[in-house]
Amino acid sequence: MMPDPVCRMGFGTMQLIGPGHWGAADDPANSIQVLRDAVDAGVTHIDTADSYGPFTAEKYIRKALHPYPEGLTIATKGGLTRQGPNQWAPCGRPEYLRQCVEMSLRRLQIERIELYYLHRIDPAVPMEDQLAVLADMQREGKLGHIGLSKVDMSQVREASRLVDIKAVQNKYNLTNRASEYVLSHCERAGITFVPYAPLASDGLTRAVGELATVAAKHDATPAQLALAWLLHHSPAITAIPGTSDRTHLGENVAAQHIRLTAEDMTEIEAASGQGDA
Numbered sequence: 001m002m003p004d005p006v007c008r009m010g011f012g013t014m015q016l017i018g019p020g021h022w023g024a025a026d027d028p029a030n031s032i033q034v035l036r037d038a039v040d041a042g043v044t045h046i047d048t049a050d051s052y053g054p055f056t057a058e059k060y061i062r063k064a065l066h067p068y069p070e071g072l073t074i075a076t077k078g079g080l081t082r083q084g085p086n087q088w089a090p091c092g093r094p095e096y097l098r099q100c101v102e103m104s105l106r107r108l109q110i111e112r113i114e115l116y117y118l119h120r121i122d123p124a125v126p127m128e129d130q131l132a133v134l135a136d137m138q139r140e141g142k143l144g145h146i147g148l149s150k151v152d153m154s155q156v157r158e159a160s161r162l163v164d165i166k167a168v169q170n171k172y173n174l175t176n177r178a179s180e181y182v183l184s185h186c187e188r189a190g191i192t193f194v195p196y197a198p199l200a201s202d203g204l205t206r207a208v209g210e211l212a213t214v215a216a217k218h219d220a221t222p223a224q225l226a227l228a229w230l231l232h233h234s235p236a237i238t239a240i241p242g243t244s245d246r247t248h249l250g251e252n253v254a255a256q257h258i259r260l261t262a263e264d265m266t267e268i269e270a271a272s273g274q275g276d277a
């Protein structure tokens with residue numbers, strides 16, 4: 001099952017772990033509480049990856065939420081290895097990807113992962129081999145849908161010829177629209193587009209100047225406005241803002257209720273310097 005279309009504001013777990021996305025959070029109890037708050041607030045799509053920690057975010061999810069409420073989609077990813085804080089390296093060897101899936105199933109304590117992303121396409125391994133093992137595991141019932149992450153247009157097209165791609169996760173936000181073309185393709189092809197770093201990894205949360213003025217007009221914070229802009233920009237978008245702060249979580253979830261007109265959208269784009277994007 002893809003994320004519930006009525007809850008397009010999901011939650012990303014990358015901020016729930018240690019500095020450099022390495023190891024345990026300074027306050028694991030807070031991370032657990034934020035996850036529980038997210039579900040209590042109606043979030044039905046939680047985004048994670050085996051490499052967050054590594055393994056830490058998936059373990060927190062199980063600890064916070066298992067047994068999982070009905071309708072909750074936990075999307076995870078495999079294919080990135082870790083060498084230390086802020087260090088990531090792809091490994092798309094089929095036997096490694098198979099192990100990634102098996103270990104995520106075990107850590108999350110589930111029998112099937114509803115949405116599984118190839119975290120990176122490993123340039124050292126044929127793409128078809130990387131996707132074939134995921135398709136095998138889909139046939140075995142261990143994976144629901146398959147997604148791609150950090151991909152360009154030609155990779156989306158090539159992968160879609162090999163397997164049914166249901167989601168694409170690329171960096172995209174109000175001030176970084178490099179993936180606009182991929183987003184348009186996803187919209188046409190019925191693929192869910194999940195922008196990562198929707199707040200520009202907090203670049204949009206400290207927005208001052210015009211964007212802050214427009215946000216105030218909507219009785220919203222700049223972060224809320226940036227999230228509302230995403231949801232209005234394309235029906236293919238499901239957002240997954242990341243936070244370790246319970247107040248920010250509440251604000252992010254509430255942003256899905258902000259209503260923007262076409263004029264508001266133009267004003268927001270102009271205020272962020274993206275008017276011609």
Ligand SMILES: NC(=O)c1ccc[n+]([C@@H]2O[C@H](COP(=O)([O-])OP(=O)(O)OC[C@H]3O[C@@H](n4cnc5c(N)ncnc54)[C@H](OP(=O)(O)O)[C@@H]3O)[C@@H](O)[C@H]2O)c1
Pocket residue numbers: 011012013014015047048119149150169170195196197198199200201202205221223224240241242243244245247248249251252
């Ligand atoms: N596929 C990939 O390769 C990839 C790469 C990166 C991320 N992701 C996924 O995408 C998710 C989102 O990206 P992200 O977490 O890197 O970046 P983000 O959501 O753009 O921004 C997170 C930052 O914004 C702050 N923040 C969040 N909500 C806020 C609010 N309402 N007010 C003020 N500050 C706020 C957070 O700090 P506080 O904790 O203080 O709120 C944090 O510093 C990740 O959690 C992860 O699941 C995927």
